[in-house]
Amino acid sequence: MNYSFEYIDIILLAMIAGFIFLRLRGILGKRTGFEGKASPQFKEILENINQETQIKKKSNFDERAKKDFLNGAKIAYETIITDFGDSDNKLTTSKPLLSNKIYDQFNVALDERSKRGHFAEITFIGINSAKIKEHKYLGKILQVTVEFVGEVITCIRDNEKKIVSGDPDKIKKIYDTWVFSRDTSTTNPNWHLVDTLT
Numbered sequence: 001m002n003y004s005f006e007y008i009d010i011i012l013l014a015m016i017a018g019f020i021f022l023r024l025r026g027i028l029g030k031r032t033g034f035e036g037k038a039s040p041q042f043k044e045i046l047e048n049i050n051q052e053t054q055i056k057k058k059s060n061f062d063e064r065a066k067k068d069f070l071n072g073a074k075i076a077y078e079t080i081i082t083d084f085g086d087s088d089n090k091l092t093t094s095k096p097l098l099s100n101k102i103y104d105q106f107n108v109a110l111d112e113r114s115k116r117g118h119f120a121e122i123t124f125i126g127i128n129s130a131k132i133k134e135h136k137y138l139g140k141i142l143q144v145t146v147e148f149v150g151e152v153i154t155c156i157r158d159n160e161k162k163i164v165s166g167d168p169d170k171i172k173k174i175y176d177t178w179v180f181s182r183d184t185s186t187t188n189p190n191w192h193l194v195d196t197l198t
Contacts (some may be wrong), residue, residue, distance in 0.1 A: 003015060009143065048112060061142060063132065066135075069144060069180075069191070070130055072191065073130060073180060073191070074127050076180075076191070076193065077130070077148055078127070079097060080094040080098070080161075081122065081150070082124050085120045085122025086153075089111075089113060089114040090110065090117060091103065091110065094098070097191075097192060097193055098112065099181070099194040100196060102193050102195070103192065117158055117159045118156050118158055119156070119157060120155075120156065121155050121156075121157065121166075121168060122153070123154070124150070124152055125151035126150065127150045127151075128149040128173070129148070130147070130148050131146065131147050132144055132146055133145040138185075139184070140183060141178055142181070142184050143180070143181045143194070144180050144191075145177060146177070147175075147176075147177050148174075148175070148176045149175055150173070150174050150176070151171050151173055153167075153168060153169070153171055153172065154166045154173055176194055177197040178195070178196055179193070179196075180192065180193055181194040
């Protein structure tokens with residue numbers, strides 16, 4: 001009798017083990033023979049898809065990003081115009097906002113103005129509108145073209161403070177198209193003015 005009870009125990013344990021095995025197989029699945037044997041071409045395609053997905057996530061320029069960008073672009077626009085119009089004929093506050101190319105171009109214009117003995121008086125009134133004309137990716141560089149319509153009071157005076165051009169009592173509407181740029185592959189959120197279009 002003792003032997004029969006031992007056989008019954010073994011049979012019950014085997015049934016429990018079989019039940020557990022079937023449950024695990026149902027939940028975890030079974031090996032098909034494909035795992036780890038993907039072709040090199042298939043692996044390359046998967047890697048390219050993953051890379052493109054990561055780039056799109058980092059460089060996503062959706063409506064919220066456009067709104068945040070425009071807010072910053074307006075501040076940059078006012079800062080640069082005001083700095084360019086300062087009577088000291090030097091760029092100070094706007095330098096971090098400019099690419100090397102634009103910084104050099106502005107400095108040449110300021111030097112020429114200074115050599116003539118002229119200085120500018122600019123009062124920034126405000127921005128009537130700022131619209132994104134286009135945005136495009138040049139590799140990992142995102143460039144955004146913005147059309148500004150602003151209002152300023154401006155005049156140029158000579159060393160004797162005589163008005164050479166402009167009107168210190170008249171508001172003038174100005175139209176500018178500027179191109180801003182940012183490297184989306186870095187964590188640096190700063191934009192730079194890289195071009196001014198006519």
